[in-house]
Amino acid sequence: MKKNLLIVLLISMVAILAACGGGDKVIVGTDAAFAPFESLDGEEIVGFDVDLLAAVMEEAGLDYELNNIGWDPIFPSLKNGSIDIAISGITITDERNEEYDFTRPYFESTHMIAFYEGTDIKTATDLEGKVIGVQTGTTGQFAAESIVGELNPDLQLFETTALALAALKQGNIEAVVTDIAVAAEFVKNNPDDNVQLVSDAENFEAEYYGLMIADGSELKETLDKALTTVIEDGKYAEIYEKWFGTSPDVETLLNQQ
Incomplete structure (x- = not known):
């Protein structure tokens, strides 16, 4: 009986220590x-x-x-x-x-627009009429919405920025709005793809x-x-x-x- 009680006490102490x-x-x-x-x-x-x-x-x-x-x-x-x-x-x-x-x-950080050569984008306002990809729930989405409108059917939402950039690479969308360092990383990883980047301090503030x-x-x-x-x-x-x-x-x- 005492042995069983000792075992129970030891188990309890181990559990408490583990929890702590x-x-x-x-x-x-x-x-x-x-x-x-x-x-x-x-x-x-x-x-x-x-x-x-x-x-x-x-x-x-x-x-x-x-x-x-x-x-x-x-x-x-x-x-x-x-x-x-x-x-x-x-x-x-x-x-x-x-x-x-x-x-x-x-x-x-600030936002950048990533797109391929041949797409006419010089400022953020040029996103109007373009099919744009953004990561859902991010400030990239909010920045794009401030230009083209929240319910714009040309604004496509992706689970991750990586998926949005993959869609851009595949030609399924025309531009991606994302953070500057992420856009630069995409350019670095695709050196032969003629990826263009545009910033717009007037429409995209520092964050x-x-x-x-x-x-x-x-x-x-x-x-x-x-x-x-x-x-x-x-x-x-x-x-x-x-x-x-x-x-x-x-x-x-x-x-x-």
Whole structure:
């Protein structure tokens, strides 16, 4: 009887310790279809966001697990607590700030129009009358809608930006509106395809990415402090140069709140 009681107590203690250990791990969600920020190399998630996350979590002293859960599930997963952090080239917007919290910005971006030579696009207004591809639920979609209208039948929605760019390559659509670094990566990976890129500062404003967390999350202060350190100590620049081949404007980034 005493032996059985001891076994039960040992099992209970192991369960408690396991639960405590699991609770210390921060779960991070991403959509690994947004190169060069995050993509799959075999089964491994790689990219700028991935390396930056590793540096920030190391600086913060946090154990974490990064999972590829897709774009649409990111938002409800933060709401229901399935994940603690989301990192996936997520633009900080007023609308998102109403429901979620963000860390300080870690990347400055703008939108680009990607298209093939022979398509007449000089500014964003030239998207009118073109068949356009965007990733659903992204600021790329919202930027395109601001030009051609929300219910425009020529605006095609894709689950990922990679699928939109594949449709462009196959000739199924005429243009893709996406983030500048993603568009540049597409050009780099298709050097013989005569891909053209157009920016439009008048219609596409600068925007900033942040790590997204649940509204009121206690992680914000810790992540902000770690992210600031990573930016200031040069680690951010190393990661940026690795993935983009240029030096970041750290001063502008640090001035953003």
